[in-house]
Amino acid sequence: MSNFSKWLGAGIGFTFGGPIGAIMGFVAATVFDKFTKEDFVKEQREFQNKTHQQKAQTLSGDFEISLLILASIVIKSDGKVDKRELDFVRNQFVGMYGKERANKAFQLFKGVMKKHVSARQVCIQIRQHMPHSSRLQLLHFLFGIAQADEYVSELEVDEIRKIAGYLYINQYDFESIKAMFYKSTDRAYKILEIETTASNSELKKAYRKMVKKYHPDKLTGLGDEHIQGAKEKFQNIQAAYETIKKERGLN
Numbered sequence: 001m002s003n004f005s006k007w008l009g010a011g012i013g014f015t016f017g018g019p020i021g022a023i024m025g026f027v028a029a030t031v032f033d034k035f036t037k038e039d040f041v042k043e044q045r046e047f048q049n050k051t052h053q054q055k056a057q058t059l060s061g062d063f064e065i066s067l068l069i070l071a072s073i074v075i076k077s078d079g080k081v082d083k084r085e086l087d088f089v090r091n092q093f094v095g096m097y098g099k100e101r102a103n104k105a106f107q108l109f110k111g112v113m114k115k116h117v118s119a120r121q122v123c124i125q126i127r128q129h130m131p132h133s134s135r136l137q138l139l140h141f142l143f144g145i146a147q148a149d150e151y152v153s154e155l156e157v158d159e160i161r162k163i164a165g166y167l168y169i170n171q172y173d174f175e176s177i178k179a180m181f182y183k184s185t186d187r188a189y190k191i192l193e194i195e196t197t198a199s200n201s202e203l204k205k206a207y208r209k210m211v212k213k214y215h216p217d218k219l220t221g222l223g224d225e226h227i228q229g230a231k232e233k234f235q236n237i238q239a240a241y242e243t244i245k246k247e248r249g250l251n
Helices: 003-008 018-031 037-051 061-074 083-097 098-111 119-129 133-149 154-166 172-177 187-191 201-215 214-224 224-247
Strands: none
Touching: 018 061, 018 098, 018 119, 037 061, 061 083, 061 098, 061 119, 061 154, 061 187, 083 098, 083 133, 083 224, 098 133, 119 133, 119 154, 119 172, 133 154, 133 172, 133 214, 133 224, 172 187, 187 224, 201 214, 201 224
């Protein structure tokens, strides 16, 4: 594990390279004492020599850094930085990683906030190395940030929609996760990705499909710290199903 990884307290794989690695090299030089961009590049090379030509796998630190970068894009999308959104990010990280690691991650986050980031380039790198279930979890977190200041601007929603597209998350999944955060008359149906006219058999089929897609076990490779967010999505799926069943008088 590199000095950078040890400092963060997590394994880092694919985010050492590509556009994300370039961003973190810049940020590291502004965050760490006596740590330069050249130091980060040296660690990148050491990591690449160890992995050779093998495809880098998604580790807990990769998810964490991806989250920090995408969160910075969403927060800045409406032209202002709201303290409640920053507090949401910090609190979520404390909940996932504990206070010490969260404080270190937030130091990185403040550095990332100062840098212009290409959402497209970052997302291309993420989708090449991160499984679909983890990308869905990233989107879930971004909607939580957008809602943190109790006002969601169209600019924020549009930015998250663009990120979803870059991550190859389809419109149905996007609307499903969005509906977990915003109330509407057909909210439960949107969460299950079906129309209000769906038959009871279609409802049951959709529920089984969504349970399989969002089961927390799909994120076990990222560590226990990310399971809670997956459980929240899973609970939303179950609640939506129970709501529709109650409306229709089903057992």
